[in-house]
Amino acid sequence: LISAPSSPGLHVVHIAAEMAPVAKVGGLGDVVTGLSKALQKRGHLVEIIIPKYDCMQYDRILDLRALDAVVESYFDGRLYKNKVWVGTIDGLPVYFIEPLHPDKFFWRGQFYGEHDDFKRFSFFSRAALELLLQSGKKPDIIHCHDWQTAFVAPLYWDLYAPKGLNSARICFTCHNFEYQGTAPASELASCGLDVQELNRPDRMQDNSAHDRINPVKGAVVFSNIVTTVSPTYAQEVRTAEGGKGLHSTLNLHSKKFVGILNGIDTDEWNPATDSFLEVQYSSNDLQGKAANKRAIRKQLGLSSANALKPMVGCITRLVPQKGVHLIRHALYRTLELGGQFLLLGSSPVPHIQREFEGIANQFQNHDDIRLILKYDESLSHHIFAASDMLIIPSIFEPCGLTQMIAMRYGSIPIARKTGGLNDSVFDVDDETIPFQFQNGYTFSNADEQGVNTALERAFSHYKNDPQSWQQLVHRVMSIELGWAPSASQYEELYLKSVARARAARQN
Ligand code: ADP
Structure with a gap:
């Protein structure tokens, strides 16, 4: 026996x-x-x-x-x-x-x-x-x-x-x-x-x-x-x-x-105690999250004219696995939809790094877009805290951590349904998923259309029903993401x- x-x-x-x-x-x-x-x-x-x-x-x-x-x-x-x-x-x-x-x-x-x-x-x-x-x-x-x-x-x-x-x-x-x-x-x-x-x-x-x-x-x-x-x-x-x-x-x-x-390490990634942030916050006090959004706009010289303009973040290694062409597309589409976009990423692949440097220059003084092409731990904490959504359009993703960190910081993940993203991000509009598990926006096809549909649904929710969005943020921040x-x-x-x-x- x-x-x-x-x-x-x-x-x-x-x-x-x-x-x-x-x-x-x-x-x-x-x-x-x-x-x-x-x-x-x-x-x-x-x-x-x-x-x-x-x-x-x-x-x-x-x-x-x-x-x-x-x-x-x-x-x-x-x-x-x-x-x-x-x-x-x-x-x-x-x-x-x-x-x-x-x-x-x-x-x-x-x-x-x-x-x-x-x-x-x-x-x-x-x-x-x-x-x-x-x-x-x-x-x-x-x-x-x-x-x-x-x-x-x-x-x-x-x-x-x-x-x-x-x-x-x-x-x-x-x-x-x-x-x-x-x-x-x-x-x-x-x-x-x-x-x-x-x-x-x-x-x-x-x-x-x-x-x-x-x-x-x-x-x-x-x-x-x-x-x-x-x-x-x-x-x-x-x-x-x-x-x-x-x-x-x-x-x-x-x-x-x-x-x-x-x-994820929920001690290290905790907006209520995060020493990188000037203003800490929790799911019961989302004023603090808004303060982080104001702070990063000021720090990076983005427009502060409209507090309710959705801010999309992307924090990643810029390698083919991460869907770099879809990240680029999401950036332009966010602009068309009236949002702001922050990309923090660096690439070990010279032609990808060059391409994104080109885009960064193109938007150097733009009101709504900033590309920061380096590895920066502190800035990553600021972006998780400031953003309303985080985009992760990976081609494949063994597990992925940024979708979970984003949730902990009240940034709603928009992710392609692959690998660990498929096991941790569940669509708000999918009625087959119990309400308490719905925590983000997902798409299946690794193409521009896929990104568009998810991004547009997220924007429409954010703009048309702010109260329900706040409830979503509150719920997502309370999800158990630790190692236990x-x-x-x-x-x-x-x-x-x-x-x-x-x-x-x-x-
Ligand atoms: P991978 O291990 O494939 O790079 P994961 O999502 O599993 O992807 O983990 C990435 C980790 O690295 C996350 O903690 C993310 O915040 C961090 N990260 C990625 N790019 C940067 C960057 N440019 N600056 C700071 N942190 C980054």
């Missing part, structure tokens, strides 16, 4: 390339911290292992110190020493690995985008497991994330379980299947994995290039639990259109694959997997 232990109390170790707020590039960093905090609150022992990057926000780490013991790990035919540091981030115990390797893997001034990323992170994955083995830890769950630490799954079963680190079940979360980290098969040998054994169609071989190995595929094959960041995205990636080449693998392993919607529900789903997966392993050991 499979019986779950009565007290949860699991020992969970996350091995990841990011952790908010000290080493964050995107949603992955938020998930590692948010999920860990929520699991810790539920009584589990949660530890995190990340690389010791030179470019981390060291001021957010408490009690950082180096351990006396040095951990030796294998790479490219020899052993390298690693200095191990410990510290506390947001109340969570974190281990930082500093490889004493001549290539200075994490001393590059940036987190990713280096020519040897495959090497850097396969090295790190192995060193993290070595740390667990040598410190004698016996975790119940080792949770790895995205391609950078996907190596943990095959390394664990092929090398570390036989060495005695055999207490754990492996959970892998993919935050975006667009990034799979493929490389020539021979490169896998550096971290000690057996290329002959693993470069096979049912193991790590890339589904489209047979001389390449695919770490994400390897983690899907070799993990006990595989998750992604929303239920709809989990379905989409099982189709040929959405799976980025991995749909057949995911279908083969569908029994262990689920989508769990991310939460998602953490309990992860906990359930962990417990079931641990129970299955125990039952198997007893048989």
